[in-house]
Amino acid sequence: MMPRNSLAAFPNKKIQQDQAIDLVMQLLAIPGGSGQEAQVMQFIKDQLRQVGCPASAIRHDCAHKASPLGGEVGNLIVKLRGTRRGPRRLFAAHTDTVPICVGTKPLRKGDIIQSGVPGKGLGADDRSGVAAILYAACELLRRKLPHPPLTFAFMVQEEAGVIGARLLDVPMLGKPTMAFNFDGSGSNKLFIGATGSHHLSVTIEGIPAHAGVRPQEGVSAITLAANAIAELHAEGWLGLVEKGNQRGAVNVGTIDGGSANNVVAPTARLTVGIRSHSTTFRNRLLKRVKTAFERSARQLRNAQGGRGSVSFQDTLAYESFRLKQTEPTVQMARSAMRQATGQPVELGVLNGGLDANWLTQHGIPTVTISTGQHKNHTADEYLDLHAYTACCETALHLATQV
DSSP states (O other): OOOOHHHHHHHOOOOOOHHHHHHHHHHHHHOBTTTTOHHEEEEEEEHHHTTTTGGEEEEEEEEHHTTTTTOSOOEEEEEEESSSSOEEEEEEHHHHBOOGGGGGEEEEEEEEEEETTTTTOOOOHHHHHHHHHHHHHHHHHHHTTTOOOOOEESSOOSSSTTTTHHHHOOGGOOOEEEEEOOOSSSSSEEEEEEEEEEEEEEEEBBBBBBOOOOOGGBBBBHHHHHHHHHHHHTTTEEEEEETTTTTEEEEEEEEEEEOOOOOOOOEEEEEEEEEEHHHHHHHHHHHHHHHHHHHHHHBBBBOOBBBOEEEEEEEEEEEEEEEOOOOOOOOOHHHHHHHSSSSSEEEEEEESSSSHHHHTTOOOOEEOOOEESSSTTSTTTTEEHHHHHHHHHHHHHHOOOO
16 A cells, blocks of 8 residues: 655655655666666766765775676775764665666656556665665765764665675775665665575486487486476475474576477576575575485486486575664664654564675674665555655764764
């Protein structure tokens, strides 16, 4: 359900609402799928330079050069010297969007923004987060507000498996002691943990043969894959997986194979996503998926007894984490959100991955602050402007409070 309250009924104390909304409208209109974030990054740099950010404070790392996607540009890191002493704080958001959002045109309707292009998503995931921390950075510089040392990290390739954060040049951040990631669906939600995920690539080598003349001489890589998937499904190891008190998820995300309709499929390639908050159970899921493919390879033979083979490439996409409610990062974020909205803050743990997973893994305790996104990754996505402007105020408060 879309919000019914009038934006005017929720005047923010510190921010200029019109400027904040105009900023997110401009960002939403810029295309930028994973690996294609250069245009978004240029906009961010232009905005910062217009308010006097020194060029020496704006740098890119080389994350894209190590990424399997390649990409146009690495993470953008902006380091501001403090005007007063204190531990450095990190603000993060990711600049890429999912494919359904590329080519959207944002349309404001009252207190929400939605896509003006039928069938397109909005891209509020995560341009609303980018806008919130960019707004805070620009306001600091424009109004010369006192603040401790701050770092703003605009991440790439989050939607492709949290790649930018995984490959982040951590020393460039300047040793922050806490971090605030601006992302996530809903309003006034503070996420203090998230699940972990492995990405498993499966390569199957079958035995090709003429599908009409000598099919018995072939071993179909596609059949081998189908048998393994059927076994996993039948035994409860696909989709939501619950074994005793352990819980996780396994999904065959993509499959590609074969060469021609009259050839027994010589190869097949699959990608499998494996998630759980428990590292131990996630490793169990990973082993079980591999076992199903290995068993299928042993069992499926041609007329001469020949068999296919399987090989795997396993990548830790992101590790699970959960911060304690007593963690200073959690307490500071919770206080700032409560002051911005006047409402109770809902704590949560996500079943998806975030830049916060890798930032925490890099040694920086990180919470994720919801930005007003709703129904993200769909054509029905919209941004609640009440929640978004409160998020902007939260970011500014976190950047300036003692």
